[in-house]
Amino acid sequence: MELFNKSGVLLSSVLVMVGSLIACQARDDLVPSAPEVQALAQQLGKHGGAAAERRLREWSDQGSTVASRELGMLYRNDVAKRGDAMRLFEKAARAGDPESAFQLAEMYRTGAVGTIDEADKAWPWYVQAAEHRHARAALTLASLARTGEGAARSEAEVAKWLAAAGHVK
Known part of the structure; x- marks a missing residue:
């Protein structure tokens, strides 16, 4: 009887370890937090x-x-x-990642993708980021609207994006 108990414990331990290994392998397929x-x-x-x-x-x-x-x-x-x-x-x-939209816009605006400044391509990405409460994107939009870089000069746009930046906590 004692031999049966020892082999039962051994078998249980092996099954638990195999289950743990399977769980770890399954975890590798999941995207982490x-x-x-x-x-x-x-x-x-x-x-x-x-x-x-x-x-x-x-x-x-x-x-x-x-x-x-x-x-x-x-x-x-x-x-x-x-x-x-x-x-x-x-x-x-x-x-839907606002930080990625902001970084993409920055790369376009600063010409990091080539030899030319592509501020016109940056504007929509800044807008996407700002609409998702990205304060730096909203402030950049206000600055671009003030200078006319990448979009038409517009005091209304400046006010809109400054207000949006002010509402981000």
Whole structure:
């Protein structure tokens, strides 16, 4: 009887371990929460690492808006990867991420995508970000409307975007 109890405990332990391994493997297929993605991206920014970058790319491919944005942030200052950064920001912005819309607009406005300033392409992305309560986007829109960069000069637009920026907490 004692032998049966020991083998039962052993069998139970093995089954629990197998179940845990299956759960861990299933977890790899899931996109993690935004804070988990941001923590990995922060670690990647400090220490580099092909494995962490590859993981962010996998999550981005699985539809994580935050992973797309964070990978875009990583790539935006690398001249060779700016095109990738633009695509990643646009993907995340189209999924509703205001920070990605803002970063995409910044890249267009500053000419980071090529040799010419494309402020006219920046305007709609700033609008998208500002409409999602992104204060810097709203302030940038007010400034652009004041100077006429990327859109017609309009004091009404200046007032509209300054008011929008003032309502963001």
